[in-house]
Amino acid sequence: MPAKSTASKRPDAARRDYRPAAERRVEIIAAAQAEFIRANFAGARTREIAVAAGVNQATLFKHFPTKEDLFEAAVMRPLIEAMQGMHGRIETYESAETPAEMGELARESTTRHLEDMQRVLPLLTTALFSDLESGRRVFQEQLDPLIRARGEVLSPLAKEGLSAEFLGLASFGMMFAVALQRWFGGRTDELSTTASQFNRLYTTGFAREKSSSRDK
Structure with missing residues (x-):
């Protein structure tokens, strides 16, 4: 058989x-x-x-x-790691002695910051707005210290009268706005172009200098 x-x-x-x-x-x-x-x-x-x-x-x-454990691993951890990485790169600006040198150092770094912000935007908005109380803790304990640290790095190169807190908020806010525009507005142009404009704004400001009528 x-x-x-x-x-x-x-x-x-x-x-x-x-x-x-x-x-x-x-x-x-x-x-x-x-x-x-x-x-x-x-x-x-x-x-x-x-x-x-x-x-x-x-x-x-x-x-x-628990679902909370899953949220921590899927949303919070990668978000914080990405934000810390962005802060780590901005510390390279500290070696700049003039705004022009900062612009040179910042070109590639700013492009990567913008790429990172675009990548983590869905996680960021989920972490902040899924639950009001949880979002408040995320901002106060995680995000706000990184924003302030960014401002402290930029502060030595800034004009007098601009606080480190404001510099951090302005930098983060502009990058957040660019990411929103690309996610929801369909922008697909090269981020390096936007990065160059960021650096120009950082180093020279945006207000046009007006010639005095007495110089005419």
């Missing part, structure tokens, strides 16, 4: 579906980012996240016991 094949006993389907835990975690985080951005924290459903990640809810909760 021929030996019975063991092929039917091998869990081929299970093996095909198997993914390492680290890979599953990455896929869950990616699915969670998309769901939190789409529906905000309150509206996001772990069931939808699990389906998008190709896992069941038991597996999802094994990696992230």
Whole structure:
């Protein structure tokens, strides 16, 4: 009697579906980012996240016991890491001795800042506006210190009368506005052009010098 094949006993389907835990975690985080951005924290459903990640809810909760844990990993952590990276690059400006030198140092760095802001904008708005109280904590504990630190770096090169706090807010606010325009306004031009205008504004200001009538 021929030996019975063991092929039917091998869990081929299970093996095909198997993914390492680290890979599953990455896929869950990616699915969670998309769901939190789409529906905000309150509206996001772990069931939808699990389906998008190709896992069941038991597996999802094994990696992230609560929706709050998942929000932290998918939204807060990558956002803060990106913002800290932006601050780290702006510290290169400290080696500049004149506004012109700062402009040279800042060209590539400013372009990367703008790229980063555009990339993290959905995470930023989700973190700030999903929940009012949570957003307030995010701003006060995470975002505001980075904005102030940015201003402190720029302050030594600024004109008298401009506070470090204002410089940080102005820099962050302009980059945020550019990211909004590109996400919602459909702008697709090169960011390097915008970066050059940023640096020109940083180093020379935007007010046109008017000639005195007495000079005419």
